[in-house]
Amino acid sequence: MLSTKQRILNASVKLFNEYGVDAVRLQQIAEEIGISVGNLAYHYKSKDAIIESVYEQVIDEFSHIFRQYLQSPDLADFDQQLSLYYQFFQANQFYLAEFFKASTTPGDHTVAWQQAVNKMLLQLRSWLLFHQQREVLKPEPAPGFYDQLAQSLWMSLVFSPIFSTMRGLPSTETSYKQAVWSHIRPYFTEQGLAEYQADVVPLLSY
Known part of the structure; x- marks a missing residue:
């Protein structure tokens, strides 16, 4: 099974492709994989941190x-x-x-x-x-x-x-x-x- 961090990155890439990086919010990423924003923040403290990992x-x-x-x-x-x-x-x-x-x-x-x-x-x-x-x-x-x-x-x-x-x-x-x-x-x-x-x-x- 994929780790939560990898699921976050995969969901981010999917949403970035659909809406563009600027339009995607942390809430959307969390909802995409069925976790809370707090859980997401435990792994990535900010959207910038997610973007950097995606890059x-x-x-x-x-x-x-x-x-x-x-x-x-x-x-x-x-x-x-x-x-x-x-x-x-x-x-x-x-x-x-x-x-x-x-x-x-x-x-x-x-x-x-x-x-x-x-x-x-x-x-x-x-x-x-x-x-x-x-x-x-x-x-x-x-x-x-x-x-x-x-x-x-x-x-x-x-x-x-x-x-x-x-x-x-x-x-x-x-x-x-x-x-x-x-x-x-x-x-x-x-x-x-x-x-x-x-x-x-x-x-x-x-």
């Missing part, structure tokens, strides 16, 4: 995704990482809004997120280089091209669900992953395309 949890979850990088060298491994990114951004939709709101006065969590974003970009660029060396991806058509592709992949990973919501379209894990792979497919070699068809396409058909 720490978000960064920890994001760091966990980084640790899945290249656990195996095939394309299916990256597809699994895409699933983790989808689940993360779906579960923490409020965080992007909070980041942009706080970007003018960055705090510790903002700096931590900026570091995570830069690490994500480096990891994507490293992934492209790795698969170019495997001859799964074609050589760069121009210097710095894969740096730009890494940025496009990052934009798709972070903002695809938001873009779908803005258009009134459903956002599913499959459509999310297809959007990311569509950036990569044109640069597969014949070997890479064969691996993609064999190992990734079946995972996109469920």
Whole structure:
């Protein structure tokens, strides 16, 4: 069973996603998990303390995704990482809004997120280089091209669900992953395309 502190954090994330961080009150969080405000205050003395713990949890979850990088060298491994990114951004939709709101006065969590974003970009660029060396991806058509592709992949990973919501379209894990792979497919070699068809396409058909 989850601890009361974890239940508080989970309820807070749910309510932050629904109403925004500023609109949620301690009473709502307590009611969400069926405890008194006094019991909640025993674990977290203020809403700011809850927010800080939620932010720490978000960064920890994001760091966990980084640790899945290249656990195996095939394309299916990256597809699994895409699933983790989808689940993360779906579960923490409020965080992007909070980041942009706080970007003018960055705090510790903002700096931590900026570091995570830069690490994500480096990891994507490293992934492209790795698969170019495997001859799964074609050589760069121009210097710095894969740096730009890494940025496009990052934009798709972070903002695809938001873009779908803005258009009134459903956002599913499959459509999310297809959007990311569509950036990569044109640069597969014949070997890479064969691996993609064999190992990734079946995972996109469920």
